[in-house]
Amino acid sequence: MIDGYLHQMTDANSIEDAWEIHTAKMDEYGFDRLLYAYTRYGTGHSLGDLQDALILTNHDPAYVDVFIGEGMYMKGPMVAWVTENTGACSWNMVHQQIAAGNVTPDMMEAMELNMRMDVVAGYTISFHEVSLRAKGAIGLTARRGLTQPEVDAIWAEHGSDIELANKILHLKVVQLPHTTGQRRKLTARQREVLEWVADGKTIQDTATIMGLNPATIEKHLRLAREALDVDTTAQAILKASSQNQFFLIER
Structure with a gap:
């Protein structure tokens, strides 16, 4: 039963809280290492800049450094599956590809890394998105010692609840604020200035509303662009909006 989990997730007010609740629940089913990724900047040929993706994981840092940091994920067969599909997929698909000899050298390199790091049994879930540029997915790695047939048996019994x-x-995380891709967090002033500009106010309007001079508004906009690692104010507004940074209640 996942009733308690659902109540906890509904009440979670931060990505950190939601992730802690979720990893604990998945561990109950035998999945002790998770890798979640979400981007709003994908294209037909790419998942977009990794810097702009939201990534959550409790994998060993040594694995993350190579699989994510060195871009090995781009060679993974399950990532290829995610870009073309939605729903849940057993990693038995990978074993079938190996048995049939339907693997490229790049795919084999990624699978050899997974075997070395004991990332060998699990499931991948690819989420349905309303935007063609958005993509979210999660890889559920089974506890060491569990075989893929054992994981498939767990899924046969509990897969509906797990999915x-x-x-x-996923629905909770994408509506919570996060700061992926930022050099540093926006200050309250920087965020407020962006909010007024996003509402169509000019720099002079914003200065009057906030009781500041236009030069100070320009400074806050420049610092916001630097924090968000973008070149224009329009890009800063788009990025802050996509990260749910606007109209936050200060704690």
């Missing part, structure tokens, strides 16, 4: 829980995580 529902992961969909809830």
Whole structure:
């Protein structure tokens, strides 16, 4: 039963809280290492700049450094599956590809890394998105010692609840504020200035509303662009909006 989980996730007010609740729940099913990724900047040929993606994981840092940091994920067969599909997929698909000899050298390199790091049994869930440029997915790695047939048996019994829980995580995470890709967090002033400009106010309007001079408004906009690692104010507004940074209640 996942009733308690659903209540906890509904009440979570931060990505950190939601992730802690979720990893604990997945561990109950035998999945002790998770890798979640979401981007709003994908294209037909790419998942977009990794810097602009939201990535959550509790994998060993040594694995993350290579699989994510060195771009090995781009060679992974399950990532290729995610870009073309939605729903849940057993990693038995990978074993079938190996047995049939339908693997490229790049795919084999990624799979050899996974085997070395004991990332060998699990499931991947690719989430349905309303935007063609957005893509979210999560890889659920089974506890060391579990075989893929054992994981498939777990899924046969609990897969519906597991998939529902992961969909809830995804829906929760994408509506919570985060700071992926930022050099540093926006200050309250920087965010407020961006909010007024996003509402169509001019720099002079914003200065009057906030009781500041236009030069100070320009400074806050420049610092916001630097924090968000973008070149224009329009890009800063888009990025802050996509990260749910606007109209936050200060704690």
